[in-house]
Amino acid sequence: MSELKQHDVSLTVNGKAETISVAPRASLADALRDTLGLTGTHIGCEHGVCGACTVLLDGKPVRSCLLFAVQAEGAVITTIEGIGDAQSPHPLQRAFNECHGLHCGFCTPGMIVTLSAFLKEHPQPTSDDVREAISGNLCMCTGYQNIVRSALRAAELIEGAKS
Amino acid sequence: MSAPKEFEVVGKRLNRLDGEGKVTGAAVYASDFTLPGMLHGKILRSPHAHARIVRIDTSAARKMPGVRAVVTGASQKLNRFGNFIKDFEVFANERVYHVGQPVAGIAADSEYAAEQALRAIEVEYAELPAVFDVMEALDKAAPLVHPDWQSLKAAPIIVREGNRCSRTVIKVGDVEEGFRNSYRVYEHVFRTSPVHAGYTEPRVAVAQWTASDQATVWCNTQLLFDTQSTLAEIFGIPPSHIRVIVPGIGGGFGGKLRLGMEHYAMALARAAKRPVRVMSSSEEELTAALFRQPATIELKTGVDRDGRILAKEGRIVVDAGACSGSGPLVASTGTMILAGPYRLPNANLEGISVYTNNHPNGSIRAPSGPMPNFATESQMDMIAEDLGLDPLELRLRNILREGDIAVNGQKMTAVGLEECLDKAATAIGWDLRKPGPNRGKGLACGWWMTSRGSSGSYLKLMQDGTLTMMVGVVEMGTGALTGAAQVVAEEMGMKLTDINVVSADSLTTPYDFGSQGSRTMFAVANASREAARDLLEKMRTRAAKALGTDEQALVMRDKAFWSDEKKITFAEIAAQANTAGGGLIAEATYIAPAVEHDASRVQNHFSPAWPSPSFHVHATDLSVDEVLGEVTINRYVVAQDVGYAINPTYLEGQLEGGAVQGVGQALSEEIIIANGHVKNGNLTDYKMPTAMDVPKIEVILVTHPSVAGPYGAKGVGEPPTIQPPAAVANAVAAACGKRIMHLPITAEKILLG
Numbered sequence: 001m002s003e004l005k006q007h008d009v010s011l012t013v014n015g016k017a018e019t020i021s022v023a024p025r026a027s028l029a030d031a032l033r034d035t036l037g038l039t040g041t042h043i044g045c046e047h048g049v050c051g052a053c054t055v056l057l058d059g060k061p062v063r064s065c066l067l068f069a070v071q072a073e074g075a076v077i078t079t080i081e082g083i084g085d086a087q088s089p090h091p092l093q094r095a096f097n098e099c100h101g102l103h104c105g106f107c108t109p110g111m112i113v114t115l116s117a118f119l120k121e122h123p124q125p126t127s128d129d130v131r132e133a134i135s136g137n138l139c140m141c142t143g144y145q146n147i148v149r150s151a152l153r154a155a156e157l158i159e160g161a162k163s
Numbered sequence: 164m165s166a167p168k169e170f171e172v173v174g175k176r177l178n179r180l181d182g183e184g185k186v187t188g189a190a191v192y193a194s195d196f197t198l199p200g201m202l203h204g205k206i207l208r209s210p211h212a213h214a215r216i217v218r219i220d221t222s223a224a225r226k227m228p229g230v231r232a233v234v235t236g237a238s239q240k241l242n243r244f245g246n247f248i249k250d251f252e253v254f255a256n257e258r259v260y261h262v263g264q265p266v267a268g269i270a271a272d273s274e275y276a277a278e279q280a281l282r283a284i285e286v287e288y289a290e291l292p293a294v295f296d297v298m299e300a301l302d303k304a305a306p307l308v309h310p311d312w313q314s315l316k317a318a319p320i321i322v323r324e325g326n327r328c329s330r331t332v333i334k335v336g337d338v339e340e341g342f343r344n345s346y347r348v349y350e351h352v353f354r355t356s357p358v359h360a361g362y363t364e365p366r367v368a369v370a371q372w373t374a375s376d377q378a379t380v381w382c383n384t385q386l387l388f389d390t391q392s393t394l395a396e397i398f399g400i401p402p403s404h405i406r407v408i409v410p411g412i413g414g415g416f417g418g419k420l421r422l423g424m425e426h427y428a429m430a431l432a433r434a435a436k437r438p439v440r441v442m443s444s445s446e447e448e449l450t451a452a453l454f455r456q457p458a459t460i461e462l463k464t465g466v467d468r469d470g471r472i473l474a475k476e477g478r479i480v481v482d483a484g485a486c487s488g489s490g491p492l493v494a495s496t497g498t499m500i501l502a503g504p505y506r507l508p509n510a511n512l513e514g515i516s517v518y519t520n521n522h523p524n525g526s527i528r529a530p531s532g533p534m535p536n537f538a539t540e541s542q543m544d545m546i547a548e549d550l551g552l553d554p555l556e557l558r559l560r561n562i563l564r565e566g567d568i569a570v571n572g573q574k575m576t577a578v579g580l581e582e583c584l585d586k587a588a589t590a591i592g593w594d595l596r597k598p599g600p601n602r603g604k605g606l607a608c609g610w611w612m613t614s615r616g617s618s619g620s621y622l623k624l625m626q627d628g629t630l631t632m633m634v635g636v637v638e639m640g641t642g643a644l645t646g647a648a649q650v651v652a653e654e655m656g657m658k659l660t661d662i663n664v665v666s667a668d669s670l671t672t673p674y675d676f677g678s679q680g681s682r683t684m685f686a687v688a689n690a691s692r693e694a695a696r697d698l699l700e701k702m703r704t705r706a707a708k709a710l711g712t713d714e715q716a717l718v719m720r721d722k723a724f725w726s727d728e729k730k731i732t733f734a735e736i737a738a739q740a741n742t743a744g745g746g747l748i749a750e751a752t753y754i755a756p757a758v759e760h761d762a763s764r765v766q767n768h769f770s771p772a773w774p775s776p777s778f779h780v781h782a783t784d785l786s787v788d789e790v791l792g793e794v795t796i797n798r799y800v801v802a803q804d805v806g807y808a809i810n811p812t813y814l815e816g817q818l819e820g821g822a823v824q825g826v827g828q829a830l831s832e833e834i835i836i837a838n839g840h841v842k843n844g845n846l847t848d849y850k851m852p853t854a855m856d857v858p859k860i861e862v863i864l865v866t867h868p869s870v871a872g873p874y875g876a877k878g879v880g881e882p883p884t885i886q887p888p889a890a891v892a893n894a895v896a897a898a899c900g901k902r903i904m905h906l907p908i909t910a911e912k913i914l915l916g
Contacts, residue, residue: 025275039195040188042413044363045445049846052363080188093186097178100812103820104640105185106192106363106413131854138846140361140414141640143823144854146816 011072013038014082022069028062029053031069032079040080040109044138051137054110055079061114080109083116091157092116092150101150103141111137115151125155172653173874176812180645180664181638192411193383194367194442201369202231202270204424204431204441205277207284208451209259209266212520212839213293213306216257216266216286224269224283229276232435233284235267239430244397246389246421248317248328248487250309251523253397253426259288260308261485261522262839263451270431270439293520295839297459297482300326300519308485308518320767321491326518328483329491332766333498333512333570338465341474341509345465348474349546352461353538354905355888356833357454357482360527361824361851364413366423366452367442370432377404378429383412385419385637386677387669397426398433409667415639416824417527418453420679421488449849450841453525454834456481456493456516460538462501470550470557474509477501479535483516484523489530490516495769496531500885502570503539504580504610504778505561510570520839526679528821529611532885533828537906540607540889544896554893555588558608572761573772577877579804579867580778584608586863587802591782596897601789602797603897606782607889612773613869613878614680617754619673620691622651622698624747628722628734630655630698631663634687635675638666641880642813643684649809650688650873654695656719657733673750681878684809685775686753688873693751701747705740706731755871775869777877779803781822781886787899792910794830794895802863806877811864814879819860821883827852828884829891833907 006021013036020035027046032038032055041064044052048066055064056078084090092112095101102108111134118133119125125133130151131144139147184190221233236256243249255266267284271277292306299305308326309315317323322330342348368382377400384390387407395402412419424441432439443452458481465474479497483490494514501512514531547554559581567575587606596604621633632651638644648662655661666672676682699719706724707714709731717724723732731739740747760772784798801818808814831850835842843849868875888906896902901913 023275033195038188039191042192042364043194044365044413045846047445047845047847050363085187086183086189089186096186097182100179100642100816102179102182102185102640103642103816104362104364104412104414105181105190106640108185109188112186127859135853135855138363138851138853140363140416140824140827140851141820142816143819143821143852143857143860145819145823145860146812148854148859 007070009069009073011074012076014078024070026069027065028067028069028072029064032064038079038081042106042109049138051114052107052110054113054137056113056117059117061117080113083112090116092154095150095154095157099146099150099153101146107137107139111147119155119158123155123159127152170653172649172659173809176810177649177659179642180648180659190411192364192413193381193409194364196369196381196410198369198371198438201438201440202272202435203274203277204268204270204427204439205274205281206265206427207267207281209255209262209264211259211288211290212262213291214259214288215291216255216259217289218287219267220285221267224280227280227283229272230269230280231437232270232431233267234430234434239434241397241430242399244393245487246489247321247491248315250315250486253430261520263522265427268427268431270435293839295519295521297480297517297519300517308520320769322767327515328487328518329494329516331495331498331514331768333502333510333764333768335507335570335764336509338474338476338509338511342465345473346468347549348463348465349542350463351542351545351904352459353541355458355534355537356906357457357524357836358828358832359449359452359454359834359849360416360418362414362416362418365443365445365448366419368424368428369438369440370425370428371438372433376400379406379408380425380429381408381410382423382425383409383419384423384425385415385639385679387635387637387667388674389677390422390425391669393422394425394429398429407669409637412637412639415678417530417679418525420526421453445846446844449834450844451522453488453523455527456483456490456524458482458534460535462538462542464542464546466546470546470552470560472505472507472561475502475507476511478513481516482519482521484519484521486523487516488523489526490524492526492769493531497535499571499773500531500535501539504563504608506563506567507570521836528824528884529881532611532881533825533888536607536609536885537888537892541892544893545902555584555593555606558584571771572764573758577806577867577869578778579865580608582865583778583780583802583804586865587780587782587800590800590861590863591784591798601898602786603894604782604784605890605893605897606780607886607893608780609882609885611681611777611882611885612770613685613755613775613777614682615755615774616676616680616682616686617752618675618686618690619750619752620687620694621673621748621750622691622694624698624702624733624737626734626737626741628732628737629661629663630657631665632691633665633672635669635672636666636683636687637678639678641683641817642810643687646684646809646813647688647691651691651695654692655699657722681880681882685872685876685878686755688809690751690753692873693753694749697751698747698749701749702736705736705744709739775871775877777804777879777882779882779886781890783890783894785891785894785898787895787913789899792914794908796826796858798861799858800861800863801883802865803879803882804865804867804877805879806869806872807866807875808864809874809876814864815862817880818862818883822860822887823852823857825884825887826857826891828906829888830907
């Protein structure tokens with residue numbers, strides 16, 4: 001094989017400590033998908049523009065296609081699978097489903113992951129705030145309309161759950 | 164119009180049946196699909212627009228680590244293919260005729276190993292003269308893109324000559340007479356640029372040969388059965404020996420109608436004797452995908468003093484690229500858009516597609532829509548301005564109304580155009596067309612069809628009393644299959660969640676014309692509705708027997724048949740049928756009825772009559788920065804005659820998304836090509852609209868029910884991409900006086916144009 005020797009990377013993914021063996025050139029996106037089987041992180045453009053591969057690294061949204069897996073040593077990673085699941089969906093997941101915030105659904109995990117960090121810091125956003133927050137995530141299906149609605153609805157759900 | 168009847172399931176804003184998997188990341192897309200022992204394929208592409216291949220040496224590449232197979236045109240006998248003309252080769256043989264044309268493929272243990280090995284393939288080319296401009300390509304002296312064009316097999320409808328690979332004509336009355344009688348005659352030329360379909364998931368295929376003449380392909384095509392038959396043709400095996408499965412698709416918009424990576428994956432898998440996955444890189448997407456054709460549109464329109472159109476002559480010249488692809492269809496259908504939804508006593512409209520040494524193009528959402536609509540609707544505003552008429556008034560004097568005869572001789576019914584114009588104009592505040600300095604409003608109207616093509620549906624009653632619907636079409640994301648399931652649920656007296664949808668496997672699901680042409684929900688719902696009625700009859704017969712009563716005495720309620728106090732549930736009927744009666748299944752097929760037109764008016768037309776036509780008006784209010792030339796859309800209104808909304812939420816989603824996609828083509832999207840080379844092959848330089856570039860889209864649903872559609876529905880998916888370029892161009896002209904005749908309407912053109 002032409003690949004250089006594999007590197008061990010220790011990181012926390014969706015709350016679980018993992019040590020994975022990856023090629024030095026492997027992207028974090030590929031490591032999450034191919035090594036850990038977390039295929040909810042989608043690969044669209046592979047050059048950091050479309051945002052489909054967005055995950056949280058220590059709570060901050062990052063493009064997993066632009067990071068080498070080895071750069072995630074010691075990091076806490078959250079993917080869409082760690083945001084919530086069918087049994088206990090995150091309010092964003094509920095809202096996207098109810099507001100038809102998804103069409104083909106390919107950009108959806110990146111949108112939800114991005115917005116999950118955003119709503120923590122901006123619990124009562126305006127639609128303009130939401131538009132800015134997702135301006136690094138491309139979606140040709142929805143024209144962003146129902147994504148904005150979903151984000152605003154999720155903010156309501158989160159607020160409602162507090163009271 | 165009578166008030167719409169209230170239904171239990173249709174017409175309701177219900178959640179998608181496939182929504183949960185998409186929000187949790189559990190949904191499987193074609194790009195997630197893997198097989199044990201799977202290799203990765205990569206394609207070596209031509210760096211030249213036109214060249215003879217002198218020599219290919221793959222010996223060094225074959226020795227590279229991890230390489231399992233190398234395929235060239237010479238190493239596998241593969242047949243030519245193409246929808247209308249067989250002018251595509253899988254891998255180039257003697258010549259390359261466009262940049263990006265596949266010359267060789269490599270399958271290796273990893274994508275990285277395959278990529279490395281591509282560099283070890285030596286190809287010697289001898290460059291040949293090329294042609295990139297459609298008008299030059301039409302010149303007799305131009306180099307022929309296919310010198311052997313006469314020997315390339317073509318569909319009978321195709322008429323060609325040299326680089327012109329198709330020609331369609333619509334003729335009505337006498338245009339010369341019409342021009343002579345006109346008060347004014349206007350002549351303009353408009354141009355549009357190629358754009359990408361904009362799907363986020365790249366094209367991908369995994370192929371596995373299960374016998375020497377049998378293969379399975381998992382891919383993200385929109386058209387299972389067209390992919391199946393095209394692959395069969397290429398590989399010279401029966402279509403039924405190729406199984407096409409779409410595990411899931413991340414957007415399509417027409418860009419995934421024709422072969423993407425399937426044929427490369429199959430060729431490599433056959434050579435490697437292992438499953439092979441080939442996925443398009445994002446650079447390949449923006450340099451070697453099937454784009455929306457650029458077009459040149461020449462228009463000559465004569466009007467009387469009141470602005471009534473007396474004659475229209477027009478030609479759309481479509482740059483097909485080096486292989487005809489969808490070019491002939493786009494040029495043909497484009498003639499109807501040149502006409503527009505207007506009464507034309509005299510018309511001579513021509514659509515031609517032309518070979519050039521540019522990359523071949525495809526059929527993007529409303530394939531022939533935006534280009535000629537941009538021309539026609541821009542010119543309507545230019546005429547209105549010259550005559551001192553309100554552009555809305557000019558349109559109202561010319562539009563098709565109920566019972567009018569359209570340019571193709573078709574009698575128009577269920578025409579909601581005037582209502583769309585009224586409502587869009589009212590919503591945008593048309594009375595105040597220039598609300599401030601450098602701010603203006605524009606509108607554009609259009610029409611489109613609900614494409615025909617058949618759909619089948621198999622239904623089976625499950626032992627738990629739910630129902631499984633099996634259809635051979637892909638859920639592209641529009642919600643079409645949930646919509647069809649709503650129709651089935653309504654017919655069956657079930658809840659939407661009682662319907663299980665199985666789709667997109669060419670071996671097990673019935674034939675379907677595919678996810679295209681604004682027809683998916685329309686045709687699948689009609690077929691499924693018919694099947695549901697049949698199934699219900701069978702269930703009723705069993706229920707009557709079981710309850711010892713007449714079928715007429717049965718009442719259906721709560722997933723059971725009742726006779727007075729006695730009942731038998733759907734689950735009980737299923738159990739009984741399964742154990743003692745052979746099960747309960749039903750099937751139906753549907754194709755929209757043919758629509759009459761006047762055949763004497765059309766020549767070599769691919770879609771001479773429009774089934775269940777739809778009508779639409781877009782209006783926008785925008786500002787132009789006088790220093791930067793930048794356009795800011797303040798408001799955007801879409802009014803569309805949708806017939807009936809099976810699920811208003813999905814429908815609004817289609818209109819919103821389509822409008823934004825159209826705004827992208829209007830303002831920013833352009834594949835920039837120079838001498839056949841794409842200059843902006845990345846998403847930083849190819850500018851798709853972001854959430855900050857577009858405003859809230861205000862949607863108005865107009866409902867003039869179609870006779871053929873399920874519950875009166877019309878096709879809806881493509882139309883919203885048609886009008887944005889013209890609506891934006893007209894608003895820019897109203898805002899700052901600049902009339903832009905060449906898409907996209909960039910700041911540079913506004914400032915310097």
